[in-house]
Structure formats: C-alpha cells, structure tokens
Amino acid sequence: GRHSMLPRHVQRLGRDWLTHWSGSQILTFNSPVSSCMRWAGHFPPWASFPISADFSANWRFPPFFGPWRQFQNSNWYLDNYTQSCCFHLPNPSMKSEGEEPLTKKRRLSGQDDTSTLEQETNLSNQNEESCLSVAQNEEKHGSKKGTIKRHWEYFCQQSKTMKIAKDKGSDQSSTGSEATFDFTVMSYNILSQNLLEGNSHLYKHCRQRLLFWTYRFPNILQEIKELDADVLCLQEVQEDHYRTEIKSSLESLGYHCEYKMRTGRKPDGCAICFKTSKFSLISSNPVEFFRHDIPLLDRDNVGLVLLLQPRFHCKANAAICIANTHLLYNPRRGDIKLTQLAMLLAEIASVAPQKDGSFCPIIICGDFNSVPGSPLYRFIKEGKLNYEGLAIGKVSGQEQFPRGQRILSIPIWPKKLGISQNCVYEIKQQQKEENAGEKLEAGKLDNTQEIVIASEKLSSKLRHHFKLSSVYSHYFPETGVPEVTTCHSRSAVTVDYIFYSAANDDTAAQPGAEESFCGGLKLLGRLALLTEKDLWTVNGLPNEKNSSDHLPLLAEFRLIER
Secondary structure, eight states, rough: OTTTTTTTHHHHHHHHHHHHSSSSSSSEEEEEEOEEETTTTTTTTOOOOOOOOOOOOTTOOTTSSHHHHHHSSSSESSSSSOOOOOOOOOOOTTTGGGGGOHHHHHHHHHHGGGGGGGHHHHHHHHHHHHHHHHHHHHHHTOTTTTTOOOOOSSSHHHHHHHHHHTTOOOOOSSSSSTTOEEEEEEEOOOOOOHHHHGGGGGTSSSOOOSSSHHHHHHHHHHHHHHHHOOOEEEEEEEHHHIIIIIHHHHTTTEEEEEEOOOOSSSSSEEEEEEEETTTTEEEEEEEEOOOTTTTTOOOOOEEEEEEESSOOOSTTTEEEEEEEEEOOOTTTTTHHHHHHHHHHHHHHHHSSSTTTTTTTTTEEEEEOOOOOOOOHHHHHHHEEETTOOOBBGGSOOOOOOOOOOOOOOOEEEEEEEEOOOTTHHHHHHHHHHHHOOOOOOOOOOTHHHHHHHHHHTTEEEEEEEEEEEEEEEBBBBTTTOBSSSEEEESSSEEEEEEEBBBBBTTTSSOHHHHHBBEEEEEEEEEEBBOOOOHTTTTSSSOOOOOOOBBBOOOEEEEEEEE
C-alpha cells in the first residue's frame, strides 16, 4: 500500500525482486553509493547518481520490466551488489524511445519469436518518418538538452582578434595583411549508417530514434555549418548518402568535394571538401591500401591526398598538402596499420615536393585507430620507429593487454610493394640518390656482402621525412585527465588526430618539431576536446545534438613562408 500510486507492473516488479532476494538485500532508490546495478555498457562506474524518477503520466518503464523470468533474461547485471544500492535508468528523462531494438532483445533472451517482426518494422518506419520533424522542432524551440559547450583555445592574441573579426563578417582579403593566410581545418568521423547498424552493440546507451540517418544527418550538417571550417576531412562517409545528400548540401555551402570510396563491400569512404573562396585544387590523389597480389594488404581502407593552392596570397606557387585517411580498426593487426600508414606517407612524399625539391606545408587528418603514445603515434610524431621485437598487438595501443603477441616480421611489407623503409616510392628514392650522386659504385670491397649486412641492420627501422606535430596535446594540463575523441558503450579514447608541419616560431608545436622545408604552419587555435566524464553527462555519443560517435576536431592555422 505504500507505493499504491505506482503502476501495477512496477509494483509486480518489486514483489518479484523481494521473492528472490532476502530481506537484507532491499533495493533503495536514493542511496548514492558507487556499487550499483546498471544496464550493461550504459554508464561507467563513476557515473553513479541517485535516481530522481519521474512517475508522471507520460513516463513508463521499458516493456522488459515485468515478471522476474523476463527480467532475468534481459540485459541487466549485478555489479558488486551490496545491502544498499541504487539502480540506473538510461536517463531520468528517457521515455519509451530508449528501448532496445526488438531484434536485439530477442537475441539476448535466446528467443526466436517472428511474430513481432511486422510490429518492429511498422514502428521503425513510423519513427524514421518522424525523426526529421522532431529534430527540426527541437531546434525551433531552442532546446539545450544534451549539449556541452566546447570553447576555443587560442595560442596568440592576434588569432583571437582575427576570430572575432571573422565572426563579425570581415573579409581576410581586405584586412591589408596580404602576406598572411589563415584557414581552419576540421577532421570528423561522421559514423557511417551502415557501420552503425552493423555494430549496434556499441550504441546500447542510445535512444533508437537518435540512430536513424534522417535524424542524424541534419545534426551533422548543422555542426558543419556552425563550425564553418575552410577544409573538411570526413571519414566514414557512406557512398549513397554522399551521392544523394552530403555532396550537394556541402556544395550549397561553398565547398568543392573530393571523395574516395573503400574498395571492398563496405560502402563508405573518405572525403576532403574545401571552400572554393579560400582554395583552388591543384591535384587529387586517392590511395587504395588493398593489393590483390600482397596477402598482407587484404583490407579495403583508403586515403585521399589533395594539393591545394591558397587564394589571396602573395606567393603565386604557394601550396598546402591535405591528407585524410581511416586506418584499419583491428587492434591485433599492427602490421597492416603500419603498412597502410607507410603507403599514405609515400603518396604525400610524391605529391608535396615543390619545384626546388622542398616539401610544401602538410596536414594529415583522420581516424588512425591508435591511441596517443602508441608506437604508431610516435612514428608519425618522431619520424622514426625501430620495430624490432615489437608485438603486433602493441602497435596501436588500443588494448591494454593485447591478445596478438606475434612479433612484427622484418621487413613488415614485401619489396614488391615498391615502398622503402623511408616511406617513399622506391623508384623516386633511386632517382633522388642518382641525382645526388649517392648511389654506391659496384665492385668495391666485396660490396655485395657489405650491402646485405647494412640492409639487415637498417631493415627494422622505419623513417619518414616530415616534421609533424599534433594539434591536440591529448591530456588536460591542469588535471592530467585524457582528452577523448570517441565515446560509445564500449570505450572512450582518442583515435582521431590532426598532424601538421610546424613552423619554427610555432609555440604550440610539441618539443622536437622543426621548421618544414618550405616555411610551415603556425597553430593559431583549436576547438577544445572533452573528457569521458563530460560526454557521459549527455549520455555519451551519439546523443541528441551530437549525431556521431566521434567529436569533430577543428584547428586554425597560419601559412608561414620560408
């Protein structure tokens, strides 16, 4: 009688719990303790909070709350259960749209009931049709639910002044500083709908309506409009969506788009889009990482390398190289990741040289599926990696205790790939050596044996010729808490990056960064990232306002001439 105002099925739920638990294991709603019962993958343990449930007429439990047997078969578990505990709802304000998809519930409970398929299809169609109008309605009423403010971090006062002037509508070309060229670059994994639906276990925390493309695309497009980057490097761009919606929408915003689709069955790829008011296209160079004649390279990831010429600039032959890629995910195939990266770097090395032999400024964006401090990350930043004795599962650092303990072979990729250990195409390297007079003369000192020995000593060392810095520092300096670029039901880590060739006077560059061969880039500012805790305050990613499981990275640069 104490809870007589609760719905009957909630009262029945309580009776079923009391039947199976002893009196000392009473479930309480408001005990703020860390040990709790929660939906698997929904919140990390630190996200425990006292429930403030809304039992209004518009609120109801998801339908899997019912008899104990059904509850027992659903996706809940006990986590260090104690006498006083609380339980988590996905969100105190979450309504029935947050229910698990029916097919997923059947799979979890071991049932194969086909009688609900028609009901599920009808519900899905109705929800999809209403998603766009719901998104527009929420935007119209200025709803702030599910938003976190990200602020700009400036590295010089002049950058802040320029940003304010830009917001007021001033044109850079009319400021009188003809010798400077400032521009912004975004890297954004927008989450392919095909991959989302194929990996639904990563999005258990999301309400179903938030996962439809008709809901997600307007949000993604609005983010792109608001951030207003001059160059977009997008990953997981689904080909049919690109062809029918994305390309035309971005062109209407003043972008020219270049796209490279993956070579296998997965229908997504990488796109680089730039504002025609800021750049003109010199060349577009797609990179396919699949090689049918090399067993190691049996994956369909791709890259894209553009050479752009800035407008409103004093130097007629100035150019900037922009690269975008999405490396293989598999944490246990570091050999493939390193080879794919070497192929991308070789293409950049063939595109970026100027007439005088120096490299133009370079920006490399993408989802590298590798964490900060990993061997792959250090190779990009430091330009060298000795991989002798390195376990294949430790290359990307994605797993704390990697299962792949096989050691990387020496060399990693076969010679017929045509890429040297310096990550350049071997034909170009041979030509460079011949032109510089560095080619060894035959017939001196038994040179055959000496060359073999030297080759064996150097074969486990990878190098590249670019002096690269990371836009982001990956940890908040005040607390040491990691920055996060992706957050879903399984993990929250940094895997997305913007690397750039830093100019000598770039105070934001990491120690060890040197001036690139042709001037370089000065980092003026960046859009701050968030912590995992920040993101779970809005139910992780995707959420109502952020419709990808990745955050967009954004940086502002100034082109510095030599």
